[in-house]
Amino acid sequence: MSILIRGGTVVNADRAFRADVLTDGDKVVAVGPNLEAPAGARVIDAGGQYVMPGGIDPHTHMNLPFMGTVTQDDFFTGTAAGLAGGNTTIIDFVIPNPQQNLIEAYQQWRGWAQKAAGDYTFHVAITWWDDTVHRDMGILVRDHGVNSFKHFMAYKNAIMADDETLVKSFRRALELGAIPTVHAENGELVYQLQQDLLKRGLTGPSSHPLSRPPMVEAEAANRAIAIAGVLGTPVYIVHVSCAESLEAITRARANGQRVYGEALAGHLIVDDSVYASPDFDFAAGHVMSPPFRSKHHQDALWHGLQGGNLHTTATDHCTFCAEQKAAGKNDFTKIPNGCAGVEDRMAVIWDAGVNTGRLTPSEFVKVTSANAAQIFNIYPRKGVVAVGADADIVVWDPEGQRTISAKTQHNKGGFNVFEGRTVKGIPTTTVAAGKVVWHGGQLMAVEGAGRHIDRPAFAPVSAK
Ligand code: URP
Ligand code: ZN
Ligand code: ZN
Ligand code: ZN
Numbered sequence: 265m266s267i268l269i270r271g272g273t274v275v276n277a278d279r280a281f282r283a284d285v286l287t288d289g290d291k292v293v294a295v296g297p298n299l300e301a302p303a304g305a306r307v308i309d310a311g312g313q314y315v316m317p318g319g320i321d322p323h324t325h326m327n328l329p330f331m332g333t334v335t336q337d338d339f340f341t342g343t344a345a346g347l348a349g350g351n352t353t354i355i356d357f358v359i360p361n362p363q364q365n366l367i368e369a370y371q372q373w374r375g376w377a378q379k380a381a382g383d384y385t386f387h388v389a390i391t392w393w394d395d396t397v398h399r400d401m402g403i404l405v406r407d408h409g410v411n412s413f414k415h416f417m418a419y420k421n422a423i424m425a426d427d428e429t430l431v432k433s434f435r436r437a438l439e440l441g442a443i444p445t446v447h448a449e450n451g452e453l454v455y456q457l458q459q460d461l462l463k464r465g466l467t468g469p470s471s472h473p474l475s476r477p478p479m480v481e482a483e484a485a486n487r488a489i490a491i492a493g494v495l496g497t498p499v500y501i502v503h504v505s506c507a508e509s510l511e512a513i514t515r516a517r518a519n520g521q522r523v524y525g526e527a528l529a530g531h532l533i534v535d536d537s538v539y540a541s542p543d544f545d546f547a548a549g550h551v552m553s554p555p556f557r558s559k560h561h562q563d564a565l566w567h568g569l570q571g572g573n574l575h576t577t578a579t580d581h582c583t584f585c586a587e588q589k590a591a592g593k594n595d596f597t598k599i600p601n602g603c604a605g606v607e608d609r610m611a612v613i614w615d616a617g618v619n620t621g622r623l624t625p626s627e628f629v630k631v632t633s634a635n636a637a638q639i640f641n642i643y644p645r646k647g648v649v650a651v652g653a654d655a656d657i658v659v660w661d662p663e664g665q666r667t668i669s670a671k672t673q674h675n676k677g678g679f680n681v682f683e684g685r686t687v688k689g690i691p692t693t694t695v696a697a698g699k700v701v702w703h704g705g706q707l708m709a710v711e712g713a714g715r716h717i718d719r720p721a722f723a724p725v726s727a728k
């Protein structure tokens with residue numbers, strides 16, 4: 265099966281140029297002017313549109329058991345929603361329970377992911393430490409295509425990694441040629457602030473951001489960066505939400521340290537006024553960690569992306585419905601943390617990034633696919649439209665418009681943090697692994713069509 269995408273402008277991270285794109289099976293086989301359609305090829309007219317690498321969301325949680333419940337989106341519904349939004353690959357997280365064997369947890373997640381409609385690969389969280397964890401990190405890197413490990417510095421009494429775990433795991437990752445990543449929030453501080461707020465009777469969702477102020481995040485970002493700096497490992501900070509964390513990254517990079525930062529579409533676009541709503545479902549629907557922040561921080565995040573100190577955009581897609589969020593009706597610390605976004609990331613970042621002149625189309629490709637592919641070592645298989653790359657392509661109409669709503673979204677959860685936002689710039693066709701999966705507003709996602717993508721280790725000396 266061949267697809268010829270004709271008449272568009274190919275946008276890669278390095279340049280944009282007029283070219284047709286031909287796929288054969290799951291690969292791109294030609295990029296150039298006036299390509300002939302082979303017999304039987306499907307021809308897609310991309311006149312006036314951009315032809316870009318399919319999005320890579322480097323931070324999602326499908327089918328996640330978390331805070332006493334399980335996310336609404338499984339690997340099928342979540343990846344299918346991604347395809348409707350031009351996102352063809354996700355990097356999800358295996359999160360072993362403390363004391364759970366890593367390989368067993370990894371196999372559990374691989375089982376859940378069998379039904380994915382789009383490609384997927386996994387970061388593995390290090391939530392505890394002993395010699396078997398040290399050993400199993402090696403097995404995951406050598407035999408299972410894992411090259412990144414996640415550390416939650418928050419979620420005390422659950423999955424939080426203490427400093428001993430951070431240090432030992434970062435050192436092991438360096439030895440293996442894998443990159444450590446962190447959720448940077450001081451879990452002890454969060455816990456103590458939560459208890460203080462509850463004692464004062466401040467039990468509603470408006471207390472959520474009060475328990476996680478910017479310095480709680482920045483302390484952890486600085487600590488993770490310092491540990492990585494001492495050990496000589498690179499480090500990737502997930503969901504950077506505030507100016508102070510970005511400053512830590514910027515300072516470390518200016519000093520020659522290899523530090524990467526990720527911004528979430530939600531943090532770039534939604535501000536903290538949502539927590540002041542008297543409507544519990546609305547405010548709780550926005551409860552995620554770190555929380556949404558003020559415009560000052562949003563501006564800083566855009567500057568980070570523009571200036572090259574933040575590298576990727578993600579969503580932290582983690583859907584809980586109103587009934588699940590209601591577990592925290594009388595205690596905000598029990599509201600399951602998480603919001604959706606995998607379907608909307610590309611469009612909201614195009615609209616708020618490219619349409620405003622903050623990002624060029626090529627910079628958009630950098631922050632929505634190419635950089636993630638490079639940092640997590642799947643480039644140029646992913647993240648570029650080029651001969652030999654996977655046929656993961658989005659045809660993008662810069663004039664097309666859509667009003668985002670939970671009523672029309674494909675993911676589950678019944679809530680959307682971008683509700684009511686009209687975006688200009690939408691995917692008209694998504695091709696995943698050489699198949700048309702989204703076209704003319706029709707989703708043709710196939711359960712189980714997604715593939716696990718092995719990510720090879722880096723040379724073990726990739727740190728400064
Ligand atoms: O609130 C969030 N972000 N939920 C998902 C888990 C995490 O911390 O990434
Ligand atoms: Zn997190
Ligand atoms: Zn997350
Ligand atoms: Zn429900």
